[in-house]
Amino acid sequence: MQIQLTEQKQEFNKRHTKTRRRSLSRSISQSSTESFSSAYSDSSEDESSPKDKLQKTSKGLSDFCIKNIKYASHGRREIEIAEQEMPALMVLRKRAGGEKPLAGAKVVGCTHITAQTAVLIETLCALGAQCRWAACNIFSTQNSVAAALAEAGISVFAWRGESEEDFWWCIDRCVSAQTWQPNMILDDGGDLTHWIHKKYSTMFLKIKGIVEESVTGVYRLYQLSKAGRLCVPAMNVNDSVTKQKFDNLYCCKESILDGLKRTTDVMFGGKQVVVCGYGEVGKGCCAALKALGAIVYVTEVDPICALQASMDGFRVIKLSEIVRQVDMVITCTGNIVSRCFHFTMKCKNGCIICNMGHSNTEIDLVWTYSGCVTNFLRGRICGIHLCFCVSVTVVSQALALIELYNSPEGRYKQDVYLLPKKMDEYVASLHLSTFEAHLTELTDEQAKYLGIGKHGPFKPNYYR
């Protein structure tokens, strides 16, 4: 934990470094689910690029590119700890392990490479898939976890602190293996899908489907579909109820406090905070800040969300009306908010600006570097992906892969689909045992009265 803390503080302090210039020039449409997670590092570590090193696992395998294979045992411990916090995925691994529903699946993946996603990758392998993996984010890879995956025989191409060029090189190495062609894609942010479209479009002849986790990636898929350029069915995991309610709401409710405390040591009691956007993420942040005694204001464009904020006891206000007096600005809109702040905002000296949204587009980096404010994590996403919430999302991803891979010809067309409601409910039910929660069962009479099956789906698809 200490390593992680120190690293984050260093990261926070390095605002005027070369890395900063790179992140400023980074295209806003590129992978940007930036978060910060621990990475095992060693002070004696050499600074040479992993691309220049030839490394081998203890079994002599070399089809991977990571920071240092020597970190594998540390990474294995991290994965084992994550497994304990992801019981539902482990249950799925056990239940479906015998049937091998992904036998023959060749999954190319591009997600954060953390202990939690490692549990997903190893589950997919246990269900019969072969996997090759790259990171969807240049900062979030846990080097030790990448090493543990490589040692386990999985072809991983990722390390923490990749350059822009490295990022695409890793994706390319994943996709363009000589004797291996993917037939399934698991993406977070759409960069992998974009790369295959651009460079290897004929691969889509063999690809059965795409599973996409993020808002941005899903948006891109809908654009492709609208333009008639989506060649295979795609599953939108982002909009599953289980993803939105857990990752966005409950996870952010905890990670907003954790992220800010770890890096700034700030006290929240009595602080004036404005939260931009009262969607799922905004609701979680507001609830957490209010609970610690902060005075919370909300900005919204949508009257329904604004009314919800008002009913929850928050003052809905325009940013320009409040910005001079707040101690913190937290952006959770998924929009490009502060491009318009630029001219109107006059923050208080020392005001902390923190982005919870997906991309680094919510905060105007050039402006915030002026020094009057603390721009937390250089405008990139603040969010610690808590094991239990990640578990909910990754179980959905695994089920979506199984569904697409095993679906009979014609069930899914070249379009974007939501995970069937029944599966969404199944994902939730797998997590209930953690809380020793006991579900009430409908009687035949009750089910008939409601006009639904006794075992679900319990709600229509549009229910959120």
Ligand SMILES: NC(=O)c1ccc[n+]([C@@H]2O[C@H](COP(=O)([O-])OP(=O)(O)OC[C@H]3O[C@@H](n4cnc5c(N)ncnc54)[C@H](O)[C@@H]3O)[C@@H](O)[C@H]2O)c1
């Ligand atoms: N930090 C994390 O760990 C984490 C986790 C999940 C999602 N996210 C990201 O957080 C962002 C928000 O996600 P969400 O699920 O809350 O989305 P959402 O659509 O539910 O909420 C966004 C809200 O912002 C409002 N909004 C849009 N533009 C605005 C503006 N200019 N000013 C004020 N309000 C505005 C919208 O009306 C909406 O209510 C997304 O980018 C998402 O990818 C972050």
